[in-house]
Amino acid sequence: MLLEAAVAVLALATAPFAVAQDPYPVTGVPVGSGVDGVPLRQNINDLQAAGGPAWDLYIRALSAMQAAKETDPLSYFQIEGTVPMRRLLRIHGRPFIEWDGAGSQQSTGSGWAGYCPHGEALFVSWHRPYVMLFEQLLVSNAKQIASTYPGQYQQQYAAAAESLRAPFWDWAADSTVPAATVPATVQVNFPNGQGLEGRSIPNPLYTYTIPPAVLTGEFGPFDAQMRSQTVRCPSPQTYPASANGNLASRPYKQWMYDAFTRASNFSDFAVTSNSVVSLELIHNGIHWDAACGQQFVSPDLSAFDPLFMLHHANVDRIWAYWQAIRPDQDIFQYSYPGLSRFATPEGTMISPSSPLPPFFAPQRVPLTTESVRSIKGFGYSYTGLEYWAKSADQMKQDVTLLINSLYSSSTGSPSKRSAPRGEPVQVRRYFARVRLDRAEVEKPCQVNIYLDGKQAGSLVVMNQPAQGIMRAGLTLDEVIQASDMHTMSVDETVDAIKAALAVKIIKADGSTIDITKVPSLRVDLEHVVVTKPAANDQFPKFGTSSLLALGDSILRKII
């Protein structure tokens, strides 16, 4: 008893000092030895459908995190859960201030001054500890809340808190916004005497109210539009209908499958690629679509929308699956001059051992791409990646099956010659390879490809990064399948595409950017024969591609 009291006094005496000096360590949720496994992150739709204690705790923990006040001294004196939501959320972008003694501002001149990297190889590895930090706080809040439930429910709620992890939104398998993010209020069970009582509370997944001090600029410039809460699809648009309409305009499922099955290395898969839409560019599309622009499309404010952690848990999951399929290409393996960030001047040489500020392990050891490359030891995993019970080969096979069942579709024109019995089925697929310099366009904007006036592909250019070449290979399959082009010979199809193709660059307000002012814009037409897999634990094989550069007369015609 005496010892406990002494420890408590010590904690009271040192906690504020410790918080001011040392960044909150990012460890993932502690799980003991983990030899018997760790909890899996769940699909938000499954978590909601199952309901029960896990759902009650998830919603109530999010509410508690959103309500915690930075100025409330009590919040510093708790052993766990010391970081109010607003401090967590501002790490990503605005206001641009130092996080918890993580080092002073080093960003370059007018360059990006938030901590998050975009448009560079660090993108996925930086966001992994960010979601882990969120998850640590979520679970510690859930544990505290679980302890308030009465006797007969105590064990159930404690167990649910123990296995709660940050849920993900699988926008590739089901390209509609999660139903849980739609209603303004949500019903959850609170303790009531010896029983439970269902109560309706404001839905923490619906909106986040910006703390007034943040909004009025106490910590630096925030939102020029002074929106007091996060907004999705304002009138005349509606949420979720308009958001779901946006999401349906891009073939996310096909993009995801192409990235998994065609990317040849980490950079192709995650950063930028000629032949597929990389994970980061797919992720950009979600930021544009899911809230019809608004805060969610701007890296400086996007983390404040409650969709953010659902979205980024999924980005992390997709990366973890890629790592299981391609362990030889799990991270980037080169050095490059990085872009400006809060703690990193532009041009700093970035390698897999570069720190990921402001994220530190205990004892102020900086986390790096190398130290977060494996999810082992971070207290969470995903379906298929039960690493404590499976070999690497088994996980690779299980993840391949999972990717095939979740994301494959039978697109592409069937080859003219039908395959004789026993021979592999081949299809011919068409891609538009797009390339442009971000510096030449007003951002955010969309680069849209049309065939006969129908949108055949679309890429989002975010505010950040402001420069650098962006590349992607956009599948044209859907529009070709819907037209009579798929019945034509290759030469006829190529001619038809040349006659029908047009490009438009559209700003967030719907107005068009004059593409004669974007000299870097290039589009090459690619066709490639793809051999379908013989079994569902294999991926399709892409043959040699044929490329045709589409000249200015085609690209820059007026449509």
Ligand SMILES: [Cu+2]
């Ligand atoms: Cu993001």
